[in-house]
Every structure is written in C-alpha cells, then in structure tokens.
Amino acid sequence: MSLLELDDVSVTYRIASGEVPAVRGVSLKLDSGAALGVAGESGSGKSTLAMALMRLLPRDARVEGRILLDGEDVLTMKWGRMRAVRWAEASIVFQGAQHGLNPVRRIGDQIAEPLLVHGLAKPDAARKRVAELLEQVGLPSWRARSYPHELSGGQRQRVMIAMALACSPRLIIADEPTTALDVMVQAQVLTLIKELVAEHDISLIMISHDLSVLADVCGRLAVMYAGRVVEYGPSAEVFHDAKHPYSRALAAAFPTVGDPASRLAPKGLGGDPPDPMQLPGGCSFHPRCPVALDECATLDVELWPAGERRTAACVHVREKEGAS
Numbered sequence: 521m522s523l524l525e526l527d528d529v530s531v532t533y534r535i536a537s538g539e540v541p542a543v544r545g546v547s548l549k550l551d552s553g554a555a556l557g558v559a560g561e562s563g564s565g566k567s568t569l570a571m572a573l574m575r576l577l578p579r580d581a582r583v584e585g586r587i588l589l590d591g592e593d594v595l596t597m598k599w600g601r602m603r604a605v606r607w608a609e610a611s612i613v614f615q616g617a618q619h620g621l622n623p624v625r626r627i628g629d630q631i632a633e634p635l636l637v638h639g640l641a642k643p644d645a646a647r648k649r650v651a652e653l654l655e656q657v658g659l660p661s662w663r664a665r666s667y668p669h670e671l672s673g674g675q676r677q678r679v680m681i682a683m684a685l686a687c688s689p690r691l692i693i694a695d696e697p698t699t700a701l702d703v704m705v706q707a708q709v710l711t712l713i714k715e716l717v718a719e720h721d722i723s724l725i726m727i728s729h730d731l732s733v734l735a736d737v738c739g740r741l742a743v744m745y746a747g748r749v750v751e752y753g754p755s756a757e758v759f760h761d762a763k764h765p766y767s768r769a770l771a772a773a774f775p776t777v778g779d780p781a782s783r784l785a786p787k788g789l790g791g792d793p794p795d796p797m798q799l800p801g802g803c804s805f806h807p808r809c810p811v812a813l814d815e816c817a818t819l820d821v822e823l824w825p826a827g828e829r830r831t832a833a834c835v836h837v838r839e840k841e842g843a844s
C-alpha cells in the first residue's frame with residue numbers, strides 16, 4: 521500500500537473578489553521510502569498542496585478530495601489525531617524556514633520541543649536525541665547550546681531538518697528547502713536530504729521550481745501548472761525527455777543543479793503563468809505553448825499514458841500514444 525495517496529484533491533481559496541482555484545484535481549501516490557518531487561513555477565499550487573497534506577491551510581481554503589496517509593484520510597481526521605500526525609508521522613520543512621527559529625532560544629531546546637510536546641521523550645532522553653539529531657544533520661552536538669544568530673543560513677536550515685526528523689516521521693515534506701541558500705550550501709543540504717532519506721527509510725515530498733534539483737534527489741516527479749499536474753513519471757525521464765511542453769521548458773530553464781544563472785534568466789519560458797481566477801479556456805498552458813494547436817484553446821486534455829508509469833496532459837501525447 522502507498523504511504524500517501526492523493527485522490528482528486530482540489531483547494532480553492534475564498535477571497536473578497538471571488539474564488540481562487542489554487543489546486544485542481546491532483547491525484548498522486550507516494551510509496552514508503554520513496555521520494556517525489558513537485559515542480560512548477562511560482563503560483564502553480566505547490567505550497568498549497570503541501571499545506572493541504574498537513575491541514576495547515578487558512579480557514580478560507582476549501583479542500584476537496586481525499587488525502588490518505590497510511591490509509592487514513594487526513595481531511596476527515598479529528599484535530600487531536602491530526603496534531604499527533606504532525607511531527608510524529610509527517611513533518612514539513614518550509615522555504616526559508618531557518619528564519620522561523622526563535623532568536624532567543626537555544627537550538628537544542630527548539631529541536632527538543634516536538635519530542636517533549638508529543639510526550640515522546642523525557643528531558644534527559646530528549647537531550648541525548650538532540651545530540652544525535654545534530655550529528656545526523658552534520659552539526660557538532662555542542663551546537664545545541666548555540667543561539668540561531670550564531671549559525672550560518674545553511675546551518676540553520678540543517679537545524680530545521682533536525683527538527684523535522686526529531687519524532688522519526690515516516691514522511692517529510694520539504695518546500696523549497698534550499699532556495700534561500702547559496703549554491704555551495706544548497707548542494708550540501710541536498711546531499712544531506714538524499715542521505716537521510718536513503719538511510720532512514722523516510723518518504724519525501726520535495727517542492728521546487730528547479731527541476732534539476734528535484735531530479736537529483738527524487739525518484740519520481742510531478743510537474744504542476746496552474747494548479748494541475750501536467751506530467752508525472754520517473755524523474756530522469758521527465759527531466760531529460762519531458763513529454764509535456766511545459767516540463768520541457770522548465771527543464772531547459774534549470775539545466776544544472778542550482779545553476780544561479782538560470783535563476784536570473786530562465787530560458788525557454790516566455791510570458792507569465794495565468795491568474796488562477798482568469799484561467800484561459802482549453803489547456804491552461806496553451807497561450808505560452810510553443811507547439812499549441814488550434815484545438816488547445818478549447819480542449820482540456822486529461823493526464824494521458826505517456827510510456828511506462830508516465831502520464832502527461834497534452835494533446836500531442838494523446839495523439840502519439842493514443843495512435844500507437
């Protein structure tokens with residue numbers, strides 16, 4: 521059985537001027553111990569999806585569909601059970617989370633907090649666990665006595681990863697965990713995440729706009745555009761031989777892991793993503809698509825088989841694969 525199964529998940533924010541369909545009918549599966557990358561430009565709905573998994577969305581967000589964690593629907597869980605699930609079964613590392621550390625509390629006390637709050641350890645055992653966690657993320661145990669301002673950005677992000685690992689969760693969601701870091705530190709933190717996932721049999725969902733980073737860490741990739749998954753498959757295949765023109769453009773925009781030049785001038789992606797409140801008819805990508813056909817303005821193609829364990833939502837894929 522999959523550790524996590526998303527079945528037709530949609531998230532709509534209600535705002536004064538109407539409704540924002542941020543995530544639209546996403547279905548994905550994550551096996552135990554596997555790593556799934558979720559890619560897409562800013563505004564494609566990646567963080568909204570991550571927040572929905574943890575039930576961390578604001579009240580004005582309506583979530584539909586099913587999110588099964590080990591067979592249990594997260595969306596209908598009682599709050600007490602949900603609180604237990606957070607940290608202990610699934611935890612999340614946010615973008616720029618290192619800035620979220622409390623500046624006046626020692627690192628060790630902050631890492632120990634989820635253990636103490638969930639009653640998973642007494643203070644002495646928590647101290648030992650903190651030392652172990654710091655070593656796991658490549659920091660010396662004496663760092664437990666440091667304050668956040670005494671650490672670099674990369675070290676603080678390591679602390680956030682240690683916190684996420686504290687209660688030995690089965691699933692970690694990492695939302696742009698390296699975006700705020702410089703390239704060298706980014707590579708070190710990515711290596712750390714890869715090692716932790718491999719060594720501790722943790723499942724990972726990693727979110728990034730950078731397909732090269734995701735392909736480096738994750739076995740499978742889901743590419744999102746305007747709230748939908750437009751391509752899904754083994755990451756090396758999606759990265760090197762994308763079937764959807766949007767995935768191809770994203771791969772071309774980020775050719776090498778953490779390339780700072782590509783961040784400044786993404787190649788191959790003209791125009792801006794659509795406003796979710798004014799989505800174009802047909803395929804949402806068609807106004808920016810270099811290979812759009814006339815019918816793409818009216819035809820909204822569902823995910824279509826595009827090879828073994830691969831799908832893509834594009835009329836060209838449907839024509840090619842449907843014909844064979």
Ligand SMILES: Nc1ncnc2c1ncn2[C@@H]1O[C@H](COP(=O)(O)OP(=O)(O)OP(=O)(O)O)[C@@H](O)[C@H]1O
Pocket residue numbers: 533534535540541542560561562563564565566567568569578729796
């Ligand atoms: N609280 C909110 N209220 C209304 N709309 C929101 C809210 N949060 C996000 N949105 C909208 O939902 C859409 C998806 O946003 P989301 O942050 O999930 O995208 P993202 O792919 O994670 O982008 P980024 O990479 O910039 O974080 C965007 O159009 C955004 O403006």
